[in-house]
Structures are given as structure tokens and as C-alpha cells.
Amino acid sequence: MNHPAALSNGTTVSEKRKLLSNIRERRAKAGKLVAGVAAACTSDTFKAPVSQSRPPCILKQATRHLKNPGLVSLGGGLPSSEYFPFYECTFRVPIPPHFSESDAISPDSATGQTITIGKYDVQAGISECDLSISLNYGQATGSPPLIRFITEHTELVYNPPYADWQVCPTVGSTGALEQTIRMFCDRERGDSILTEEYSFSTALETLVPQGIKPFGIQMDDQGPIPESLDEMLSSWDEKAREARKPHLLYTVPSGQNPTGVTQSLERRRCIYALCQKHDMYIVEDEPYYFLQMPPYQAKQGSDQQAPEDIESFLAGLIPSYLTLDVDGRVLRMDSFSKVLVPGSRVGWITASAQVVERFIRHAEVANQGPSGISQIMLWKLLDETWGHEGYLTWLIDLKNNYTKRRDALLAACDEFLPKTVVSWTPPTTGMFLWLKLDYSQHPEYPSRPIEDIEGEIFEQAVQNGVLCARGSWFRTEPSTPASGMFFRATFASASAKAMGIAIQRLSQAIRESYRIE
Amino acid sequence: MNHPAALSNGTTVSEKRKLLSNIRERRAKAGKLVAGVAAACTSDTFKAPVSQSRPPCILKQATRHLKNPGLVSLGGGLPSSEYFPFYECTFRVPIPPHFSESDAISPDSATGQTITIGKYDVQAGISECDLSISLNYGQATGSPPLIRFITEHTELVYNPPYADWQVCPTVGSTGALEQTIRMFCDRERGDSILTEEYSFSTALETLVPQGIKPFGIQMDDQGPIPESLDEMLSSWDEKAREARKPHLLYTVPSGQNPTGVTQSLERRRCIYALCQKHDMYIVEDEPYYFLQMPPYQAKQGSDQQAPEDIESFLAGLIPSYLTLDVDGRVLRMDSFSKVLVPGSRVGWITASAQVVERFIRHAEVANQGPSGISQIMLWKLLDETWGHEGYLTWLIDLKNNYTKRRDALLAACDEFLPKTVVSWTPPTTGMFLWLKLDYSQHPEYPSRPIEDIEGEIFEQAVQNGVLCARGSWFRTEPSTPASGMFFRATFASASAKAMGIAIQRLSQAIRESYRIE
Incomplete structure (x- = not known):
């Protein structure tokens, strides 16, 4: 990889190792996660103590009374789980590092394993989530065990340099972008956004019907050209452009769709500084982030590298805009679509608490969060079965x-x-x-x-x-x-x-x- | 049940029986459903010939070329299914009519059964859908086998009296309502909507942030009072109301939330006629539709009825506004949340082709349709395992x-x-x-x-x-x-x-x- 082992933000191999072991210790100390049907919580519950700034798990208006011992609820119209006609669910999955399809499909128990999800595993004390919870209504903030995993993963990989960041599961980045644009832009105000001159067509199809005009920044083989961005914003002519000066940059920094271009760390720093200068908010859409490869060498192919350890893999990734974000001006969109399964329709956003709070209020009426069965399926695999190390090993193999x-x-x-x-x-x-x-x-x-x-x-x-x-x-x-x-x-x-x-x-x-x- | 066996729209027990056997014949004639990754299709493919008016399965712009034999696609960024780490999935479900939880959980093979979903079942010729398809990207129109089941179910139960109706799966009725309101209403135009004077709070929370003012129709024990509706619309004063005369009625006709009130057939006819008079579009939200019960008899409880056959059950249901809709002015929202599992985040809408087409265009950027794993889980149970008869038996038992x-x-x-x-x-x-x-x-x-x-x-x-x-x-x-x-x-x-x-x-x-x- 062409990135230094010690990054500007001080994320070295040994620091990643420390973070991983911190997560293990924190969990052991917190004890078993107790979270029933539609339990509400936020990232704060699962962050390292240093990032905790808001009270955890604010239960909604009426459901807060559900904690009273002996209380009978005739309140919410949640169906009883006895009427859910799914009683047990299993998934056949690979055991790290045996990720080839044939390994996992084979009956050999050293390469493949079967995950079982029962209806009442929580009650029986054998898991932190089960079908009786996942198949009922949830919160738009997502299932607590999945939020925990995503929060830890986000801390491990991006570690935003401010305290009150939050994650929120999404129904995938397409929907997340739509919600984000609605949150930040207003047709009636003549809002516009900046993006690369060649951009993801579905993203453009999301903006245009909302009446938000996209403008394209010239690109080179490192992505948007800073001088083009600066020039556009410095000389913005509302009349000629028929749009207000943009306050939002939408960018795919790594393996951009369609150009395949990846912004270097230097380029990202430059763009971030210009966004500070012009007070632009950055929406980074990063479905391909973990598919960062060694440079291609013509004729002989890429170096057949020695097996990589997960700390070096993490330290070698080009930092996210989130990692550079000292102002809280970045919303990052992650997705499981390109690295696990698109059909789960699950991703997540990471941003400041203020922005995530508004995103959640919107998600409550737009979709009530992702499918519960998708969430438990991902959580069972990523957290309860593989753990952070297993998932990172998967990502290395995929890359x-x-x-x-x-x-x-x-x-x-x-x-x-x-x-x-x-x-x-x-x-x-x-x-x-x-x-x-x-x-x-x-x-x-x-x-x-x-x-x-x-x-x-x-x-x-x-x-x-x-x-x-x-x-x-x-x-x-x-x-x-x-x-x-x-x-x-x-x-x-x-x-x-x-x-x-x-x-x-x-x-x-x-x-x-x-x-x- | 207090409804006549022969309804005004001519839906009798024997007609329901005929429809059920028609569906069986139609499927046998159509042969095996062939629908790969992200296959596009609409309800027309699965309707009785009489309702077919548009060409079936219009593939999108570029994907239409995928049908060319031998074509290699370097086009769409769909991941290869070999990188989906889920190889088999099973669900334990009840065998109709053994729906009690204990029956299905027991190892007795006469009351419970295990559904298996393999990764390559379609290729192996053992099913019409599998994990390699469901876990990849799909269309916002939903998975073809699920659309087929929902189309047939809609025809069986509601049978809209016009040709070009369509269904479209949704991420649940909360999200469907948000999309529908955005489709029909415009804040800048000062739009407003009519609903019951007491209405579902989440629905109200969906309207208000969009700047759409809700107005409440007075209610009695049959729902909205026609005279109140007529009086409001006939004497609408834009200035006093600070809103344009409403062109949309949002109603929960059966077991209304929060009042529990059910509109009789006579009331529905009356309201529909008034909507014709004032040219109102009707959005009916019917999560509780199948929970129509016999009248309560104090002291002795309800009649312990003889086991009901599915044709009588269907013929006894109060007709949906969809069934009365000769003008194409109704959008019906159905949901699996109250009758199967809320955590699937799957429902569907039924409306005229023109309206559904716009809904789909919106869903493509708002969420790309429901979770693929939710869709295959429901389809495997409802269609491949239970069939229409089994599902209707489940609904009777639930009721x-x-x-x-x-x-x-x-x-x-x-x-x-x-x-x-x-x-x-x-x-x-x-x-x-x-x-x-x-x-x-x-x-x-x-x-x-x-x-x-x-x-x-x-x-x-x-x-x-x-x-x-x-x-x-x-x-x-x-x-x-x-x-x-x-x-x-x-x-x-x-x-x-x-x-x-x-x-x-x-x-x-x-x-x-x-x-x-």
C-alpha cells in the first residue's frame, strides 16, 4: 500500500491494535446487552468513555414508562410475538479465513458453520437478540446490538476527531442521500450542490426531481480539482447559474462512480480546507472504501503480498473525510451493499449528533429504519459470529x-x-x-x-x-x-x-x- | 359476520372459489417463473387476462440488453454473488391449520416444517427464487415472485373494478404514506388534507413537517360523518383555514387507529360519492383489514362459530374502497405488519397504473424497495409453502x-x-x-x-x-x-x-x- 504507517491523525498500527482491545474490554465491563422490543438507544452507549457527552438511550415519550416494574401496557399497537409464524432461522456462513464459496458450502465444520436464531433466545439467555425482537417493530435508530457493532467499527476505522458523533442505520445509501438532501437543501431557496463533473447517475436522479441543481467540479486522476472548486465558489454568479451558491459538496472520494478515481490524502486535505473557506458541508458516499488495492503493475500483475494483518490493513486505508473533520461538517455514508449483500438494504451514516438527530426524526416517518430480519442477520454474522477481527479479515480477503x-x-x-x-x-x-x-x-x-x-x-x-x-x-x-x-x-x-x-x-x-x- | 353473502359488487362465495381456481390454472399455464437478479416486472404479468392492458416486464434502459444471448456485462456495478457470505437459510414455520406457537415449535413434522432457501436454487431448478437473487440488488418494484403473489391476493380479495391497477411493494405503510403525500401534495401550493378528527399520530407527524395541514372530519361510531365532510368541503374558506381546499382524504376505514371504528359498506359508499362530488383522491390505510370480527355479545362472549371456509371469510369482508373505485381515485395501503411480522418492513400499495408508476419512480431513489431477505422470507412462506389457501387460513385463525x-x-x-x-x-x-x-x-x-x-x-x-x-x-x-x-x-x-x-x-x-x- 502507498500510505504511510503513521498517518497525520496519528492512527498507527499499534493504535488500531489498542482500539481493538479497548472495545473488547469495554464490552466485558458493560456486561450483557439488555434491549427488548423497539428499545431506543444511540451510539453514545457504545463509544469509548472519552466520546460520551449525551445521556444514553433516551426512551420516547410513552415507552419510557415501560420500564416500570409490573406495568401492563395497553399503550402501543405492537402485535404479540406469539403471532409471528417464524420460530427459528438458520444461516450457513463461512468461518474466517475460509471465505471461498466452496469452503463454506462444504459440510466440513472447519470451514463453514451454521448460525441459529431462535424466537426467544434473549429470554433463554443464549443471545442478545432474537426473532421475537427483530420481527417486531423497531426504532428508526436501528437495533441496539447492531448500533453497538457499527459504532465500534466506525471508531475503529474512522475515529472522528470530535466527541458528539453518532451513527444511524439507513435503508442503504440511496435512501440516505435522499433524506440528507431533503434535510440540507430547499428548492424554494434555489439551492444547488457541487459534485464531480461525472457523478453517480442515481445520485443525480435523486437531486433533480427535488429541484436541487447539481454543478460539476472538473476532475483529474485524483478527483475534483481544488482550483476548479475554489474558482467556482469564489466567482459564483447566482443569476448566470440560476441557483444559490452551493453549501453542500457530494463526493465519492474512493473509487468514484463512474471514474474509478481515488482522492489522495493530500487532495482530501485540500478539498476540506476549501470547504472550510467557503463554509461547505461535505456528504461523502463511500460504498467502495474497503476495496482499496495495491497499485497495478502492468505485465506481472500486482505484488502477491504476504498475508496482511488487520491492524496494517486499517492503518493503510486513506483517511475518510470523517477522520479529518475537526468542524463537524461531514456526513459519511457507509453501506453493506458492496462488501456483504446489497439485498439487505442496510447501511449507516456517521455525522454530528445535531445532524443525526434530524436524520432520525425523518427516518421515523420515511421508513422506520431497515428491515429487522436484515439487521439481525448482519448482526449475528458480523458481531456474534465473526467479531470485528473476523469482519476485517473478510474485508481484506474481499479486497x-x-x-x-x-x-x-x-x-x-x-x-x-x-x-x-x-x-x-x-x-x-x-x-x-x-x-x-x-x-x-x-x-x-x-x-x-x-x-x-x-x-x-x-x-x-x-x-x-x-x-x-x-x-x-x-x-x-x-x-x-x-x-x-x-x-x-x-x-x-x-x-x-x-x-x-x-x-x-x-x-x-x-x-x-x-x-x- | 354481519355482511351479506352477496355483495353489491357481486362478490359471492362461489365467485371467490372461481377466482382461486383461476389463479391455479393461470399459473399452471404460465409455467415456471423465470426472473433473475433485479428482474423488472409489473402486476400485469400476473393478472387475469381481462385486466391486461400494458406490455409486461419493461426492462430498464441498459438492463434490457442483458437478454441478448452470450452478452458479457461490464455495465452495472452489481457484486458477484460468490461474495455473499450467506449460503443457505432456513425458517421453521407452522403447517396450516396448526398455527399455535407450541405446535410449530414442536419437532412433530405434522404441525411444523422447515423452509430451506439455498443460494443457487433457481439454477438447480428447485425454486423460483434464491439467495443469489434476493441478496443482490433488486428493482424498486420488488421481487417478481412476491409481486405475483401480492397481485393474485389483491385480485382475490379486492378485485378493483378497472383494468389498469397495479401493486407495488413498499417499505411499510409509514414510508408509503410519506411517499404518497409527497406525490400528491405541495407545501408551496398551500395544500391540505382531510382525515378523521382523531387520527394515527405517526400519519400526522408525516404530514406536518411537509407543511401539509391536516383537517379533521367529525366522527360517529361508523367513522367520518358524511354531512361533516360535505359541509367542510362545500363551505371551504381558504383564508380562514389558511389552506387550499383539500383534494386528498386520508382514512383508516377498518378498525381505525385510535378509535377502533369500522366504516360500514353504506358509509363507504356515501363517502366515496362525496369524494366524487368534490373530486377528492382517497388514500386508505388498511393494516387491520383482515381482523374483522363477529359482533361482541356481552356476558357470553362472541359466538363460537363453526370452522369458517376461506370463501365465506373473503365474501364476508366489508369491501375496500378499492373495490368500490370506478374512477381510479383510490390508493390502498396494505401491510404485513399487523398480520405477519412488522419487522419485515414490507407492505404494498394498489392504485391505478399512472399513480403506481410515479410511486415507483420515487421509490427508486427513496429506498430501492424493501429488503431482499424480507421479501424472499415472506414469499417462501406465503406462496411456495402455504399458498393462497394457507395464508387465508392463517388470517382466519389470527382474526x-x-x-x-x-x-x-x-x-x-x-x-x-x-x-x-x-x-x-x-x-x-x-x-x-x-x-x-x-x-x-x-x-x-x-x-x-x-x-x-x-x-x-x-x-x-x-x-x-x-x-x-x-x-x-x-x-x-x-x-x-x-x-x-x-x-x-x-x-x-x-x-x-x-x-x-x-x-x-x-x-x-x-x-x-x-x-x-
Whole structure:
């Protein structure tokens, strides 16, 4: 990895080790977690003492009386768990570090194990959560055992440098972004937001119907260019832009979608300082954060590294904006979609208590938090079964798998694409490769528009049997002239062999359009 | 049940029987359902031919190419299922009609069974859905096999009298209501909505922050009074109300929360006609619909009926507004929360195609639909394991259980409450009993305000060891004078014995405040 072992924020390997053992001690001292149906709590309950600043577990208005011994509740319309027709649930999962599918599916008890979730495990004293709780109504703040795990994980990985940060589970980052935009932006005020000039299309589709105009910052191979950001904000002309000067930056700092670009620590510091200068709030969307890979080495592939320990893995990750956030101006969105299972529809946000409180009030009416069965399934695996060490081992293994996939795609590009017209920067994070086609070398340049040629190559590629994403689908300001011609390719799902065939087919479509052999 | 066997819309027992067998035939004819990861489809695929009016399964922009044989996708960033660390999942569930908890938990294979969901069951040809699909991204329209079941169920129970109705799974009715209000109402336009004068507090909390003003229709023991609705709309004064004339009615027609009131068929017809007259759109929120009970008979409890067949059960249900909806002016919200498990966070809406299309566009950015694991868990149980008949048998059994619970609470009220000051209408649907206290008989009437006395009784009841909900929590227009003093008690969760004790404690608190023996 290309990051120093001792980061600016003082997060070294030995400090990560200390944090891990602190979490173990803290839990042992706190004793068994007692949290029944719809128990309310916040991150504060589970943070290291130094970050505790607010009273823990504020029960809501009426449910606070439920603590009275002997009280009979005729209050809330919560169904009785005896009418839940699910009595036991099991999941077959891998035992770290045996993460290959065949290992876990095999009946060998050394590589795979079966997790059992009973209906009344809490009552029976065999677990801290069960079906009778998870299948009933919960709080929009999420299930207490899952909040504990997420809080500890957040502390372990990001360790925000202020006391009153909070986490809150979400129904995934798509929904979290929608809520966040509604919280911070107002159509009637003419609000706008800044983002990369090529941005995640679903994010753009979230903003536009809310009447919030997105503006794109020019990018280089490290992400948004600070000078472009500064220039835009310093010379903002409300009339010309038909929008108020933005107060919010939406960015995907690691393995950006669609460009695959990762912001270096230096770039992040620069952008953060500019956000301080212009008083911008930062929303960082980091689904690919843990897929940070070693640099690609052409011909020989990436270094086959010695097995990595979890402390070095953690210390080697580029710091989150959250880690640099001395002002409380960052909301980070994490997701289990890219590192475990998208179908759980569970992620979480981390931000200052003030912001999270407003987010929760919104979640209470927008969705009441994520599915209870998703939450217990994740908690059982991540916390009760794997623990922090097991989960981090999983993330290392996953990153290694994605590194192999990336290398296979890049090797195919090296071999088959016409380098006279196609160029790319090998991605160091995520799932995406961004291919740039040299418009000026096209035989029909400049008479035929970029979009036309891009469309032709896309259609021909589909005919040849390969589907890529068109660069123009991701343009933040589609009404302005395009800065270049791009295609996005993912190495997330196809096999190495299929990727080789796919790149040959794409190459053929490009050669045809450019009329080269 | 007090409803005629032949309803106005011609839904008789034999017609329900025919519909059930039609569904079986239709499925047999359609053959195996083929629907992979994030497969897109709508209700039309699964309706009886007569209701088919739009082409089925319109795949989205880019994913439509995925059907090309041999195509390699480097397009979407969907993770490969080999990295999902869940390989098999089982659920222990009851076999109809053995629905008691002890039956299903027992190892006896005649009363309980284990459902198994493998990772690659579809590939292996042993199921129509599996973990590799459910744990990946899905469509906001929900999982095709679940949509099929919900479509058939909706047709079986409500059978809307127009062709282009659609269903769409939701993350529960709380979130569905929020989306619906955003779809139909606009703060900037000064929009308002009509609802019952006492309404579900979470619904009110959803409207108010959006800047939508709720107004309450006077109620009697059949729900909103038509004359009150007509009078309000006919004489609407925008200035005095500080709001535009409402174009939306939000109502809970069956077992209303908090009053427990159920609108008769005649009342529904009357309200629907008035909505036609004033061109109002109707949002009906029906979580308690299937908990329609026989009338309560004091002293002897309810009739111990002979086992009911599912066709009679269906034909005996009071028709939904959806069933009366000849104009396409109804959006119905259904939920699995009160009849299966609230923690699944799954419900669905039914409305015209035009409205559902807009709802889906919103869901795509608000939540991407419900959790995949919740959807497969419900589908495996309801469809693949129980089938329509099994699920309807479950609903009959559940309704019978709630009837016993209601009867126990009502018997306790008959026995312990001071009838000189407390009155109530025995509910025929749902989970709630609404107790009215005669303010005019209170020793401090009229000098001491209703809210004060209500608060005193509430606090004393909590001290005595019983929690009820205060009527004032549910007031649609809290700034207007209260029309009476109320408490809401639920029979959903406490045991018969505990409810008896609870009502004695409440009675004690009332007697103390009213200074009666």
C-alpha cells in the first residue's frame, strides 16, 4: 500500500491494535446487552468513555414508562410475538479465513458453520437478540446490538476527531442521500450542490426531481480539482447559474462512480480546507472504501503480498473525510451493499449528533429504519459470529479478490485496446475502470458530436456482445459541452475469461468507429 | 359476520372459489417463473387476462440488453454473488391449520416444517427464487415472485373494478404514506388534507413537517360523518383555514387507529360519492383489514362459530374502497405488519397504473424497495409453502385469536369500569378500544380543562401500573377545542389476565379523579 504507517491523525498500527482491545474490554465491563422490543438507544452507549457527552438511550415519550416494574401496557399497537409464524432461522456462513464459496458450502465444520436464531433466545439467555425482537417493530435508530457493532467499527476505522458523533442505520445509501438532501437543501431557496463533473447517475436522479441543481467540479486522476472548486465558489454568479451558491459538496472520494478515481490524502486535505473557506458541508458516499488495492503493475500483475494483518490493513486505508473533520461538517455514508449483500438494504451514516438527530426524526416517518430480519442477520454474522477481527479479515480477503479481478480487466485492456485512441488510469479502489477515447483522433472529428460517436460505439459493442456504461449517462451538467468521450467498465461480476472476451469485443467496436486495424 | 353473502359488487362465495381456481390454472399455464437478479416486472404479468392492458416486464434502459444471448456485462456495478457470505437459510414455520406457537415449535413434522432457501436454487431448478437473487440488488418494484403473489391476493380479495391497477411493494405503510403525500401534495401550493378528527399520530407527524395541514372530519361510531365532510368541503374558506381546499382524504376505514371504528359498506359508499362530488383522491390505510370480527355479545362472549371456509371469510369482508373505485381515485395501503411480522418492513400499495408508476419512480431513489431477505422470507412462506389457501387460513385463525383478545378486554371493561362516566362501542375490527369519559360529570367541570383531567388520569394510571394512550395524542387539529375526553387501549399484546388487572387499575385512576366509589 502507498500510505504511510503513521498517518497525520496519528492512527498507527499499534493504535488500531489498542482500539481493538479497548472495545473488547469495554464490552466485558458493560456486561450483557439488555434491549427488548423497539428499545431506543444511540451510539453514545457504545463509544469509548472519552466520546460520551449525551445521556444514553433516551426512551420516547410513552415507552419510557415501560420500564416500570409490573406495568401492563395497553399503550402501543405492537402485535404479540406469539403471532409471528417464524420460530427459528438458520444461516450457513463461512468461518474466517475460509471465505471461498466452496469452503463454506462444504459440510466440513472447519470451514463453514451454521448460525441459529431462535424466537426467544434473549429470554433463554443464549443471545442478545432474537426473532421475537427483530420481527417486531423497531426504532428508526436501528437495533441496539447492531448500533453497538457499527459504532465500534466506525471508531475503529474512522475515529472522528470530535466527541458528539453518532451513527444511524439507513435503508442503504440511496435512501440516505435522499433524506440528507431533503434535510440540507430547499428548492424554494434555489439551492444547488457541487459534485464531480461525472457523478453517480442515481445520485443525480435523486437531486433533480427535488429541484436541487447539481454543478460539476472538473476532475483529474485524483478527483475534483481544488482550483476548479475554489474558482467556482469564489466567482459564483447566482443569476448566470440560476441557483444559490452551493453549501453542500457530494463526493465519492474512493473509487468514484463512474471514474474509478481515488482522492489522495493530500487532495482530501485540500478539498476540506476549501470547504472550510467557503463554509461547505461535505456528504461523502463511500460504498467502495474497503476495496482499496495495491497499485497495478502492468505485465506481472500486482505484488502477491504476504498475508496482511488487520491492524496494517486499517492503518493503510486513506483517511475518510470523517477522520479529518475537526468542524463537524461531514456526513459519511457507509453501506453493506458492496462488501456483504446489497439485498439487505442496510447501511449507516456517521455525522454530528445535531445532524443525526434530524436524520432520525425523518427516518421515523420515511421508513422506520431497515428491515429487522436484515439487521439481525448482519448482526449475528458480523458481531456474534465473526467479531470485528473476523469482519476485517473478510474485508481484506474481499479486497484481494477485487484486486485480482481488476488486474484481469487491466491485463485485457493492455492486450486488446488500441492505445493510440484509448487511455485509462488503473484504479486503486472500487469496481470501475474509466476508459477515455480520444475524440480529436476520430475520422469524423470535429463535425460529428461526441454523443453521436459514443452512441455508435455503444450500440456496436452491444451487437458484438458486450455491455458497458456510456460516459454521458453520468454527466452532472448534461446541457454543457462534453469534456471528452468515456466508457465505464466494471470488474465486479464477470469472470477473468469473460472480461477478456468482452474487452476484445469492445475493442472491435472502437476500431470500427475509428477505422483502425 | 354481519355482511351479506352477496355483495353489491357481486362478490359471492362461489365467485371467490372461481377466482382461486383461476389463479391455479393461470399459473399452471404460465409455467415456471423465470426472473433473475433485479428482474423488472409489473402486476400485469400476473393478472387475469381481462385486466391486461400494458406490455409486461419493461426492462430498464441498459438492463434490457442483458437478454441478448452470450452478452458479457461490464455495465452495472452489481457484486458477484460468490461474495455473499450467506449460503443457505432456513425458517421453521407452522403447517396450516396448526398455527399455535407450541405446535410449530414442536419437532412433530405434522404441525411444523422447515423452509430451506439455498443460494443457487433457481439454477438447480428447485425454486423460483434464491439467495443469489434476493441478496443482490433488486428493482424498486420488488421481487417478481412476491409481486405475483401480492397481485393474485389483491385480485382475490379486492378485485378493483378497472383494468389498469397495479401493486407495488413498499417499505411499510409509514414510508408509503410519506411517499404518497409527497406525490400528491405541495407545501408551496398551500395544500391540505382531510382525515378523521382523531387520527394515527405517526400519519400526522408525516404530514406536518411537509407543511401539509391536516383537517379533521367529525366522527360517529361508523367513522367520518358524511354531512361533516360535505359541509367542510362545500363551505371551504381558504383564508380562514389558511389552506387550499383539500383534494386528498386520508382514512383508516377498518378498525381505525385510535378509535377502533369500522366504516360500514353504506358509509363507504356515501363517502366515496362525496369524494366524487368534490373530486377528492382517497388514500386508505388498511393494516387491520383482515381482523374483522363477529359482533361482541356481552356476558357470553362472541359466538363460537363453526370452522369458517376461506370463501365465506373473503365474501364476508366489508369491501375496500378499492373495490368500490370506478374512477381510479383510490390508493390502498396494505401491510404485513399487523398480520405477519412488522419487522419485515414490507407492505404494498394498489392504485391505478399512472399513480403506481410515479410511486415507483420515487421509490427508486427513496429506498430501492424493501429488503431482499424480507421479501424472499415472506414469499417462501406465503406462496411456495402455504399458498393462497394457507395464508387465508392463517388470517382466519389470527382474526379468531384477536376476537378472543377483544372479548377478554371488553369483559374486563364491563366488569370494572364505572359505566356512569365511561362509555365505549365494542370494536368489530382491529386492535383498539376507544374509551370515552364524560367530561360533564367530572367534579371540576367546566373550570378545569379536558387536557388537564386527561393528564391527571393518565399519570395516575401509570402510577397504578397501566399504560394507555391519551386521546389528545391523536387530535388532528390540536389547536381547536377538544370534543371529548378519550383513552385508547389495545388488546394486541397483553394476556387476558393482565388485561383484567390493567382495566382494574385504569378504573381506579378514573374513579379517583371523578371521586366515585
